[in-house]
Amino acid sequence: MWPYPKIVAHRGGGSLAPENTSAAMQCGLDYGFRAVEFDVMLSKDGVPVLMHDPEFGRTVLGTGSVATTLAQDLLQMDAGSWFDPRFAQVRVPSYEEVFLFCQTHQIWMNVEIKPAAGFEKETGRVVATLTRKLLETGNPALVPPLFSSFSLDALLSAKQAAPEIARAYLLDEFEPDWLDSLRRLEAVALHTNQKKLTPAWAKEIKEAGYGLFCYTVNVPERGREIMSWGVDGFCTDRIDLIHTDFAQHA
16 A cells, blocks of 8 residues: 555656755645655754755765765755756755745655765664654644655664654665565665566565555656556656656556
8 A cells, every 4th residue: 555645756846946955846836746755864963954965066066075064054055056047046955944845835755864874874863853853743634754765774763763754665676685674674665766677576566565666757658657567656857747647547
C-alpha cells in the first residue's frame, strides 16, 4: 500500500526553477503539485538547509562546502542566478522555512536526508528531531512526510530519533541485500533509479510488501511502462509535461 501522492515534483520545481529553493516550491505549487521531493544536509553549525551537492560550484557559485559553512552565511548565498538571472534574489533556504511553507500550503514532502561524508548519523538525527518538533505544532490532519536516503546510517539515526516518521531506502541499482536493509530500517518503501529497475525486481519488491517509488521520470511513456510493472509513484523534473493526475491515466 502506497499512502502518498504518486507524482512528485523533483527538488520542488523540477526543471522550471532553481532546485531546492523556496522559488522551486512555489513553482511546483503553481503547477498544481502538492507533493515535492527535496534534499537536506547540515551546515557547519548543524542547521538543516536545502542543498543537493555537498560542494559549492553548481547551484551555488564559488568554492567551499555546506559542511564547512555557517548557516547564517549559507542562508545569504545566491542559489538562483545559475538557473536564470530572474532568480538572482533567491537564496539557500533552511529546512524549517521550506517545511513551514509546505505545511501552510498542504504540500506533502519526501525529505531526502543527504548527509555530507562523515556526517551521516548526525544529519539523520538532527533532521528527524527538527521534523518531529515541527510536526507537533503543525496540522495533524496532513499526511506526514517521508524520509528517504542513500545512507543507511542516516536513516537508522532518524529512526532512533523519530521512529514514528516513515522511512524509505534509496538505491541507485540492485543490491543483493536490499530486503535485509529495508527490514533493518523498518522501512515502508524502496526508492530507486528508474533507469536500472527491471520488471523482475519490481515484482520482488511489491511481493515483499513494500512501496516502490522511482526517480526521475521525465518521459510520459516511461512513466506508464514502469507503473505497469507495479511502481507506485515517481518524481519528475517535467512538471509541465507530467501532471499530478498522470497516474490516473497511466
